[in-house]
Amino acid sequence: MYFSFNSPKMFFFFILIFSTLISISSNSWLGCWIGLEINLLSFIPLISNSNNLLSSEASLKYFLTQSIASINFLTSIILKMILFKNFEMNLFLSIMINSSMLMKMGSTPCHFWFPNIMEGLSWFNNFILMTWQKITPMIILSYYMNMNFIYIMIISNVIIGAIGGMNQTSLRKLMAFSSINNLGWMLSALMISENLWIFYLFIYSFMISIIFFLFNMMNMFFINQLFINNMKSMIKISLMINFLSLGGLPPFIGFFPKWIIINSMINNQSYFVILIMIMMSLIILFYYIRIIYSSFMFNYFKMKWFKMLSKNKNFMFINMTSFFSIFGMIISTFSFY
Incomplete structure (x- = not known):
């Protein structure tokens, strides 16, 4: 379960870092979403381990939860582009965008996936999940925060x-x-x-x-x-x-x-x-x-x-x-x- 510094894993690790930089430096919602998707697809090969069934299960759970949150986020930004003048709709969309980012971080009430996934990962992967993976959703959350x-x-x-x-x-x-x-x-x-x-x-x-x-x-x-x-x-x-x-x-x-x-x-x-x-x-x-x-x-x-x-x-x-x-x-x- 230890993190081995072989070439494919190092490649995905660098992609993970660059995808965060893509999201936080983007000037459009779509750019933020693309960065999040690259981040997700680069983190899954890092956590999946064919020798360990728990990590394979954890990577599948992680993929499903992050995909649901990404769909929610993408739907919200498309609706925002169409209905940007409606104030009540804006209030609803701000909650939608906030909740999708919170789900990506493992916040309540969508937190049930977080302990289960952590149970299947090594300490190094858990460290990335608890620190680096929170940066992008937090930055996006700060753009459109419903206090x-x-x-x-x-x-x-x-x-x-x-x-x-x-x-x-x-x-x-x-x-x-x-x-x-x-x-x-x-x-x-x-x-x-x-x-x-x-x-x-x-x-x-x-x-x-x-x-x-x-x-x-x-x-x-x-x-x-x-x-x-x-x-x-x-x-x-x-x-x-x-x-x-x-x-x-x-x-x-x-x-x-x-x-x-x-x-x-x-x-x-x-x-x-x-x-x-x-x-x-x-x-x-x-x-x-x-x-x-x-x-x-x-x-x-x-x-x-x-x-x-x-x-x-x-x-x-x-x-x-x-x-x-x-x-x-x-x-x-x-x-x-």
Whole structure:
């Protein structure tokens, strides 16, 4: 299930990057749609694996959901060209375009495909799905945003993301619901400013890249594997730092973009929305701490067959990035003065 850097996969990987650039630099709706379609057709060969039935199933599910969202988007832009003077129709079409982009990102209420697809993919493919694949729909969403509709989506995303992850034992599904929760925060950042959204996405990508790198390195996919494997204490501490940072707990770097969003939304007098977002962050922190607790508190004897297939340089990289996560908040606090 690891990502192998062979020529066809590298080709599709570059097409994936260029298709996003096509969409975000296009000056017409049709150009955006073409970019989205190229993006879809380049991502499917990356996630499909003939040796693994789960990834083949995931690629088919991904194709179907993205195709439905693309059809919805194409229909909306054709109707918009025909009925562009009708104000009530414009309101309906803005909701249609917004909902098709939200469906592409795995937002509620069309989120059921997202955890199922993540369950069938490797950690590297999950990382692309949770970060890069959100860029194009977010940019298109910012062009034609229905504010009231987006507020409802923010509330539903943070609630479903928090509650959905409560009873999950699979780390991939748990991270999928965490992504749905963070999507709510990203949408609120996008409503405030595009620069804040880019900053949030960058910090979020940085945090989950370390966590996914750790899980990939130790070949972990379920919570019980965290205490069956006797990990080194520094890996456990790194895991704790990065999960608490992802949960948005001060003084870690993950709190910094959330802090800016909270300040901006209070200034906009969106008190009810921000209250729900903060309350749901507490539930998110609860199930992150559950992962950390199982890795810290439970220890098994190291079996003879268990070997840690990781080099010292990997540990050094993880420790360095984890301590950046701690000191990042202090540096960012100084930048305010």
